[in-house]
Amino acid sequence: MTIEIFIDILLLFMLLLTALFIQRMKNLFSAVILTGIFSLLSASLFLTMDAVDVSFTEASVGAGIATLLFLGTLAQTSSTESRPQRLPVMALVVVSLTGLMLIYGISDIPSFGDPGNPVQTYLSPRFIEVSPREIGIPNMVTSVLASYRGYDTLGEVTVIFTACVGVLLMLGRGRKRS
Amino acid sequence: MEHHLILRVIAKLMIPLILVFALYVQFHGEYSPGGGFQAGVIFAAGFILYGLIYGLDKVRQVISPVTIRITAALGVLLYAGVGIAGLLLGGQFLEYNVLASDPVHGQHLGILLIELGVGTTVASVMIMFFYVFARP
Amino acid sequence: MKMNHEISLGLSLLTLWLLLSGLYTALLVSLGLASVVLVVYLANRMDVVDREGHPFHLKLMSIFGYWAWLLKEIVLANLDVSRRILHPDLPISPSIVRIQCTQPDDLGKVIYANSITLTPGTVSLEVDERGIEVHALSKEAAETLKKGEMDRRVTEMSTL
Amino acid sequence: MIITATTIAIVIAMAIALVRAYLGPTTYDRILAVNLFGTITVLFISMFGFMTGRPDFLDIALVYALINFIATIAVLKFFEYGDLSPGRTPEQERDI
Amino acid sequence: MNILAELLAYACLVSGAFFVIVGAIGVIRMPEFYTRLHAASVTETLGSILVIAGLVLLAGFSLVSVKLLMVLLFILFTSCTAVHALAKAAIHGGLMPETDDDD
Structure with a gap:
């Protein structure tokens, strides 16, 4: 299985490089184009980590609509990055502090695939053991999302619907001609 | 759009395939990766392709913005309605076991219906986003 | 003439569904039929069902x-x-x-x-x-x- | 063994395409690189599914193969009209 | 599995990987945008044809093979459309191809 880890590392490295490229791009149009590569890479990474459903979502959203929404936004604004008025020192401090705190937080998170992880010791075995009998469908991700955590998913759908309402309220009316 | 001959013809070929594939993803969420959310986005992608090539006016004739608003709400209502149906049939909110005589069948039916609700809402919202963002 | 194209499009889409699905239970096949009918209806509204969109006239x-x-x-x-x-x-x-x-x-x-x-x-x-x-x-x-x-x-x- | 080697070769091809995406110089070169990257990713997903013995990954490959070109067409429209809606009319200024 | 089919499959995979990489190298080496299009289509045609053919031979006669063939068909259909759209966008955007002659 070492070879899969090797591929994982290669993909993650490319993901990092792409993120740096995107950050360096002054032309926002090029940055949008490069997010396409970022999306493709993250889908591949999710796949190598066996998260097929997440990968599927990333694939459909990344290829289907993300680039389009970015382009639509660019069409309504400008496509080059404007220079900041002054050096944003305060923002840099805040971002660095938050980053440090997050990195500190990571040290407590169980590592990927750790069998001693609380989720792996009682929750997952229960789903794996009981869900075929209780729900009886092969894809366990669907049974967790749609049945055990149906409230969550209802909340997510409501969020999407609310986003639609918000976008309509902001951009839905015909714009005045200038 | 006479000068986009190739795009026009290829779009005619591809759009029905994309739509059928989206519905396949929608209804096979229980067996293979996928489900309502992914299906909704792919379904919307079919419409977006049509809108890009044939123009916004044409796609608005196929599905009018008013219809889109109604279907977006209908999806959420379908989801919540399944929950309410569970309440009325003597279970708890979003309990699917009581939807049919056999609990496993009830679960199947419930999951199928709520995935349909998710798919409807997501597809409508994505098409709506396209309508809003594609305008000058 | 248009009817022919619709039927032929529907049949090929149904074939696509069956090949993708690989599961032939009554429920899924009927859902497939419903999906194909919906897609043919939408394709018809989009006006993409014609000689170019579905070229079954080629040998x-x-x-x-x-x-x-x-x-x-x-x-x-x-x-x-x-x-x-x-x-x-x-x-x-x-x-x-x-x-x-x-x-x-x-x-x-x-x-x-x-x-x-x-x-x-x-x-x-x-x-x-x-x-x-x-x-x-x-x-x-x-x-x-x-x-x-x-x-x-x-x-x-x-x-x- | 050979499947693994092929998969790694495909990942290397991804890296090469990434270089072109970064170098540019024009935006079209970047789009071309993204397009190429997409095709290579489809191949990678199919290969990886075989490598790990899970051919149900193919659905993801199908998604990419079906809808990955929409972004390119959107770019074409963007360059032609400055936005995503060909043939705009004053009528479109109405409420959505 | 038939040993001959397996050998053929491996041959397809190796040569497919070769052409995928050659196409990517071409995209790096070619001097300007329009010539890079040709290099990219090496990956998108022969590279993917050979890789998918190898996988089909390994999968044998099953629904997996059918899906693989669908993937290949859609790649071929959409990639040539995308390349055409891209070339058109470039012409439209005012990027003129360099040519050796002026006829």
């Missing part, structure tokens, strides 16, 4: 014959382009040529233009009534295209 056998010939051309062109890529001197001589196309309808022109693009070494830039504008990687690729064998084969296939 099935001649399509496969053409594909076999095209595959051979693609392999040859690929070998040529790969040789040029790996050659240390990069022996390319790009040019733009306009070639005639003799196809009677739009669909034939599209098949021709896409075949040109599929063959490495040539990319179709613009298709209009005067012909197809092609960007060629090398003089040889342009010459091969000018001889017009591909044109003849596509025309043969798209006229009954």
Whole structure:
């Protein structure tokens, strides 16, 4: 299985490089184009980590609509990055502090695939053991999302619907001609 | 759009395939990766392709913005309605076991219906986003 | 005439569903039927069900014959382009040529233009009534295209 | 063994395409690189599914193969009209 | 499995990987945008044809093979459309191809 880890590392490295490229791009149009590569890479990474459903979502959203929404936004604004008025020192401090705190937080998170992880010791075995009998469908991700955590998913759908309402309220009316 | 001959013809070929594939993803969420959310986005992608090539006016004739608003709400209502149906049939909110005589069948039916609700809402919202963002 | 296209589109979409699904329970097959009906209805509203969108008027056998010939051309062109890529001197001589196309309808022109693009070494830039504008990687690729064998084969296939 | 080697070769091809995406120089070169990257990703997903013995990954490959070109067409429209809606009319200024 | 089919499959995979990489190298080596299009189509045609053919031979006669063939068909259909759209966008955007002659 070492070879899969090797591929994982290669993909993650490319993901990092792409993120740096995107950050360096002054032309926002090029940055949008490069997010396409970022999306493709993250889908591949999710796949190598066996998260097929997440990968599927990333694939459909990344290829289907993300680039389009970015382009639509660019069409309504400008496509080059404007220079900041002054050096944003305060923002840099805040971002660095938050980053440090997050990195500190990571040290407590169980590592990927750790069998001693609380989720792996009682929750997952229960789903794996009981869900075929209780729900009886092969894809366990669907049974967790749609049945055990149906409230969550209802909340997510409501969020999407609310986003639609918000976008309509902001951009839905015909714009005045200038 | 006479000068986009190739795009026009290829779009005619591809759009029905994309739509059928989206519905396949929608209804096979229980067996293979996928489900309502992914299906909704792919379904919307079919419409977006049509809108890009044939123009916004044409796609608005196929599905009018008013219809889109109604279907977006209908999806959420379908989801919540399944929950309410569970309440009325003597279970708890979003309990699917009581939807049919056999609990496993009830679960199947419930999951199928709520995935349909998710798919409807997501597809409508994505098409709506396209309508809003594609305008000058 | 339109009815024929709808039925044929529906049948091919149903075949696609069955091949994708691989599960033949009553529920899934009926859902598949419902999906196909919905898609045909939508495609009809979009006005994409016609001779171009669903070309069942082409002779099935001649399509496969053409594909076999095209595959051979693609392999040859690929070998040529790969040789040029790996050659240390990069022996390319790009040019733009306009070639005639003799196809009677739009669909034939599209098949021709896409075949040109599929063959490495040539990319179709613009298709209009005067012909197809092609960007060629090398003089040889342009010459091969000018001889017009591909044109003849596509025309043969798209006229009954 | 050979499947693994092929998969790694495909990942290396991804890296090479990434270089072109970064170098540019024009935006079209970047789009071309993204397009190429997409095709290579489809191949990678199919290969990886075989490598790990899970051919149900193919659905993801199908998604990419079906809808990855929409972005390119959107870019074409963007360059032609400056926005995503061809053939705009004053009528479109109305409420959505 | 038939040993001959397996050998053929491996041959397809190896040569497919070769052409995928050659196409990518071409995209790096070619001097300008329009010539890079040709290099990219090496990956998109022969590279993917050979890789998918190898996988089909390994999968044998099953629904997996059918899906693989669908993937290949859609790649071929959409990639040539995308390449055409891209070339057209470039012409439209005013990027003129360099040519050796002016006819």
